[in-house]
Amino acid sequence: xxxxxxxLMIFMLVGLVSLADSTQFVMEGPEVVAMGExxxxxxxxxxxxxxxxxxxLSNFDVLMxxxxxxxxxxxxxxxxxxxTSSFSYIFILRAKKEGKFSIRPASIKVGGKTxxxxxxxxxxxxxxxxxxxxxxxxxxxxxGPQNAQQxxxxxxxxxxxxxxxxxxxxxxxxxxxxEQILATVKLYISQNVPLNGFDQVKLPSYEGFWTKDIDVPTxxxxxxxxxxxxxxxxxxxxxxxxFPQQTGNIRIDPFEITCLVRQRVRKQQGFFDDFFxxxxxxxxxxxxxxxxxxxxxxxxxxxxFSGAVGNFSFSGSIDKTSAKSNEAMTLKLVISGxxxxxxxxxxxxxxxxxxxxxxxxxxxxxxxxxxxxxxSVSFEYLFIPRYAGNFTIPAxxxxxxxxxxxxxxxxxxEAFNLTISKGSDDxxxxxxxxxxxxxxxxxxxxxxxxxxxxxxxxxxxSSFYGTFEFYSVFILSTIAFAVFYVLNRKKxxxxxxxxxxxxxxxxxxxxxxxxxxxxxxxxxKAEQFYESVIKALWGYLSDKxxxxxxxxxxxxxxxxxxxxxxxxxxxxxxxxxxxxxxFARYAPAAFSGTMNEVYDGAAKVMGIFxxxxx
Amino acid sequence: MKxxxxxxxxxxxxxxxxxxxxLIQKANEHYTKEEFQKxxxxxxxxxxxxxxxxxxxxxxxxxYYKTKQYTLSILNYERAKLLAPDDEDIEFNLQVANQKVVxxxxxxxxxxxxxxxxxxxxxxxxxxxxxxSIFSFVVxxxxxxxxxxxxxxxxxxxxxxxxxxxxxxxxxxxxFAAKQKSRLVNHSxxxxxxxxxxxxxxxxxNGTKLFVIHEGLKVRITDKLGDxxxxxLADGNKGWLLTESIERI
Numbered sequence: 001x002x003x004x005x006x007x008l009m010i011f012m013l014v015g016l017v018s019l020a021d022s023t024q025f026v027m028e029g030p031e032v033v034a035m036g037e038x039x040x041x042x043x044x045x046x047x048x049x050x051x052x053x054x055x056x057l058s059n060f061d062v063l064m065x066x067x068x069x070x071x072x073x074x075x076x077x078x079x080x081x082x083x084t085s086s087f088s089y090i091f092i093l094r095a096k097k098e099g100k101f102s103i104r105p106a107s108i109k110v111g112g113k114t115x116x117x118x119x120x121x122x123x124x125x126x127x128x129x130x131x132x133x134x135x136x137x138x139x140x141x142x143x144g145p146q147n148a149q150q151x152x153x154x155x156x157x158x159x160x161x162x163x164x165x166x167x168x169x170x171x172x173x174x175x176x177x178x179e180q181i182l183a184t185v186k187l188y189i190s191q192n193v194p195l196n197g198f199d200q201v202k203l204p205s206y207e208g209f210w211t212k213d214i215d216v217p218t219x220x221x222x223x224x225x226x227x228x229x230x231x232x233x234x235x236x237x238x239x240x241x242x243f244p245q246q247t248g249n250i251r252i253d254p255f256e257i258t259c260l261v262r263q264r265v266r267k268q269q270g271f272f273d274d275f276f277x278x279x280x281x282x283x284x285x286x287x288x289x290x291x292x293x294x295x296x297x298x299x300x301x302x303x304x305f306s307g308a309v310g311n312f313s314f315s316g317s318i319d320k321t322s323a324k325s326n327e328a329m330t331l332k333l334v335i336s337g338x339x340x341x342x343x344x345x346x347x348x349x350x351x352x353x354x355x356x357x358x359x360x361x362x363x364x365x366x367x368x369x370x371x372x373x374x375x376s377v378s379f380e381y382l383f384i385p386r387y388a389g390n391f392t393i394p395a396x397x398x399x400x401x402x403x404x405x406x407x408x409x410x411x412x413x414e415a416f417n418l419t420i421s422k423g424s425d426d427x428x429x430x431x432x433x434x435x436x437x438x439x440x441x442x443x444x445x446x447x448x449x450x451x452x453x454x455x456x457x458x459x460x461x462s463s464f465y466g467t468f469e470f471y472s473v474f475i476l477s478t479i480a481f482a483v484f485y486v487l488n489r490k491k492x493x494x495x496x497x498x499x500x501x502x503x504x505x506x507x508x509x510x511x512x513x514x515x516x517x518x519x520x521x522x523x524x525k526a527e528q529f530y531e532s533v534i535k536a537l538w539g540y541l542s543d544k545x546x547x548x549x550x551x552x553x554x555x556x557x558x559x560x561x562x563x564x565x566x567x568x569x570x571x572x573x574x575x576x577x578x579x580x581x582x583f584a585r586y587a588p589a590a591f592s593g594t595m596n597e598v599y600d601g602a603a604k605v606m607g608i609f610x611x612x613x614x
Numbered sequence: 615m616k617x618x619x620x621x622x623x624x625x626x627x628x629x630x631x632x633x634x635x636x637l638i639q640k641a642n643e644h645y646t647k648e649e650f651q652k653x654x655x656x657x658x659x660x661x662x663x664x665x666x667x668x669x670x671x672x673x674x675x676x677x678y679y680k681t682k683q684y685t686l687s688i689l690n691y692e693r694a695k696l697l698a699p700d701d702e703d704i705e706f707n708l709q710v711a712n713q714k715v716v717x718x719x720x721x722x723x724x725x726x727x728x729x730x731x732x733x734x735x736x737x738x739x740x741x742x743x744x745x746x747s748i749f750s751f752v753v754x755x756x757x758x759x760x761x762x763x764x765x766x767x768x769x770x771x772x773x774x775x776x777x778x779x780x781x782x783x784x785x786x787x788x789x790f791a792a793k794q795k796s797r798l799v800n801h802s803x804x805x806x807x808x809x810x811x812x813x814x815x816x817x818x819x820n821g822t823k824l825f826v827i828h829e830g831l832k833v834r835i836t837d838k839l840g841d842x843x844x845x846x847l848a849d850g851n852k853g854w855l856l857t858e859s860i861e862r863i
Contacts, residue, residue: 447707450645450676455669457635457660461799465744465791473748481755488763 023047023110027103027117032224032231035095035124038063041103043089043117047110052089055104055119065091095124125226162230163190166237166255166288168204174294178309178340179403180372181209181242181293185255187220187286188232196281199258204288206242208250210343214239214368241373243309243340244295255288298401302408306347308400310339310372316396316413324423325388331416333396336376341366346379347398352391353443357383388422499546506543507610510536514603521595526584529595533602534581537574540606554578561609570608577601638670645677653677668698675707684714685829689805692832692863696798699736715830721848735790740798743791747784754780802835804845804860811860813853817842824853833860 028042043052043066052066072085100123105116164187171182183206189195220235227234237257244250263282298309312335319330333347346360361382366375385391393416402409464470513536520529542549545560554575561571580598641656657674660666671694678687691708698704724732738746757777764770809829814821817839827833827847836852837844843860846852 445710447676447679447710448703450642450673451669451703452642453669454635455638455667457638457665457667457670460664460666463744463795463798464741465795470744470748474751477748477752477755481759484759485762488759492763 023113023115025049025106025108025115025117027106027120029103029120029122030224031121032123032125032226033095034231035098035126038092038094041065041091041093041120043106043108045087045108045110045115046084048085048087049108049110049115051109053107054091055106057091057093057103059097059099059101060093060095063092063094065089095122098124098126100124123226125229125231163193164188164195164259164261164284164286166257166286168252168255168288168291170242170252170291170293173292174296175244176296176309176401176403176406177244177247177298178307178343178401179244180310180338180340181244182214182370182372183240183242183252183291184236185238185240185288187235187237187257187259188225188227189222189235189259190230190232194262196260196262199260199283200256201237201258202256203238204253204255206240206252208244208246209242210245210340211243212241212342212366212368212373214241214370239370241368242293243343244293247295247297250293250295252291252293254290256285258283258285260284298408299406302399302410304348304397305399305401305408306345308335308339308341308344308398309403310337310341310400311402311404312337312339312398312400312411314398314411314413316416318393318416318418321417322419322421323385324421325385326423328382328384329418331381331383331393332378333381333398333413334376334378335398338372338374339400341373341375341377344377346381347396349381349396350394351383352385352393353441354387355383355385355391357381385418385420388420391418391420392416393418502543502546506540507606509543510540510606513539514599514606517599517602521599524595526588526595530581530585530598533598534578534585537578537581537602537606540609544609564612566609566612570605573601574605577605638673642673645673645680648680650677650680654681666693666697668694668701668704671697672701672704672707675711679707679711684711685805685807687711688715688830688832689807689861689863692803692805696801696863698739699794700738712830716828717831719831719848722850735793738790738794740791740794743787743794747787747791750780750783750787754784801863804833804835804843804862806831806833806859807861808859811855813845813851813855815853817844817854821854825851832863835860835862 024044024046026044028044030039033039048070066089069088069090070085072083075082075084100121103120103122105119107114107116109115167186167188169184169186175181185204216236216239220237222233222235225232225234237255260281261284262279298305314333314335316331316333318332323329331349333349335341335344341364346362351357358381361380362377363380364375364377366373366377395412395415397410397412399408399410401407513532517529517532517536520526520532538549538552541547541557542552545552545557545564547556547560558571558575561574562568577598580593580601584593584595584598637656637660641653641660644650644653644656654674654677657670657677660670661674671690675687675690675694678684678690688708688711691704691711694704695701695708723729754777757773757780761770761773761777764773806827806829810826811828812826813824815824816822831847833845833847835843836846838857839854841857842854843857844852844854845860
């Protein structure tokens, strides 16, 4: 409730203020006057007031005033009636001294309230003699040329360069490339030159510049201005913002205009001539001086410089960060500020390679004013991700040159992370995508990257081949082989001798054992007899076949014997004898042979072996 | 005595080599940060110390390429290729750099057997061939031992033939090593270093102008006379030019 009341009160206050503002009290006067010249100082009030308090006018002579006048008008719009009235007080003043004077605000009372007017600055310059003599009071504000036409005693006809000229004024002549310049074409007319109008106008071509015109009213407004110590009526014909596109000294071609000036025809007045003066309109062609602009190149430009010169801010936005494949996305970059906005190249964006990208769309909103070209340019990049995945568009950089600091400024957006999911719109394409293979596209060509692995550094020109070590490896390995060979050969030789000895010895040992067996046979000691026979046989075989006794068994012995070319019957007989001995020893009941038979068999087999195995 | 001095020198070199390994790391880091000029200085410092490796030449070539000094990069790639004739990366980068060379010369094709033979010889470095030679010789001796002391004829047959193969391998790899070494030491290839050189018919300023070659071209030095060298292009043309306009690989 209290809040509502407060709001209400604020509204009421605002209403009061706006009501109070409806009373306007304005002081008007020329900006420049010549010394001794009469001029008008006017006060306008839109309501009736009393008790006008003039400011201090001691620097001027008050010749006349105040003369008051009143006007009122009633307007009916859509049945709504508004009444406006104005009261004016006019004083005629004359300047006494040269200099710049400021007139403090005047005050007036309206309905018991005091209102103050604005203050004025008036510059007083040295007067021209003919002007001082003129009876005509200088018009306030913009009526100059019209007033001048009415002057009777103006020494017209001398339309010289002092009286009428055009000037192309630029706000700076030393600029960097791309920096904006405000060029104003001004027409200067001396007060006493009657101007009727313009004819052909030839605008400067502004070659070497990119231009943007500032709107000026088609009706030329004249203001008073001091130039080279003289007062002129000055009209602005054209205002243009220039952006230099090349470096060096650029010449702005002269501006040409043909003015129509009324001149009184001076001739010897005869008696029958016209009583009145004759006037004729003459064409006066005026040409401005060429202007030279010195354009410096930008200091060493960064690689990604976009050509932007001025003071800018930069921002980027994307319409969505997650989308489906084959769905269009838009990235928008906005550059706003003051400078050569229309000349900025679209900043390069690095899209992931599989994205289909289109040319950026550029749109600008710019306003040309006395302060220069300002507004914003936006670039819209349309692209279509073709495959699903997570992608990143790296931060987009915008490099501009700031002419006020003479520095390149880099502004960048943040990086955009995109999540693309698989879209389902493949079915209406009618093509089975998985069957269409693509070649790997080569995007660029460059040398391969440096080798990072640990390299083996060697003294220049050195190599293992041909060194002492290289040869010594060969020599040493040969020597080692030779030594091994000799030693091994010797060993083989020795072991060969050993088998030979054993082979030769075998029969002797066997006979010795059999002898012992025959001893047992005589004494009829069956147990000992068979044992010694079998021992003799095994011992003989071991020596003869070079097989250690521990490794020897019947199969091995048989295989070895057969291998050495023994007849199978002999081997079978040997086996039979061994069997008989073992039967006789361990199962005497099952054994049917006699000790004599066994003894003879063993002796016979050994005899055969002795003959055949060398 | 001489042996001892050599050993001491070898040890000193090893110490130096260890110190240079750090320098390589540093130069590589400069390259990674795209400070190519610093990388070039780093690699050159290593080479100044009298030691080398194909990697250093390759990386130096890359750094020169990145600073657009294509002729120097070709020179260094060629030097790397001498040390590592079969490296694919070096071959690739050399081809890329050679695209910057003005002159295009049709190389005379050799006989295919000779080309194959050279390809085999170039497939390994000197030291690799030397090691192969030593290894196969040692295996050969082992086989010989088996052959002598084998009991069965089977083993004897196998070891005999493998032994024959191994001794052949030893001899060939030895000769390949020798060939590679001589290619390294006695090769006569050079790169043209001056932007443009007029080749004369005789070793004097007054010689008839034969043809003009440009920097980056690989030529072979065939003769020498004072300040002048006779060169032979890959297409077989010959002529004389001043020594200062070329640099030996």
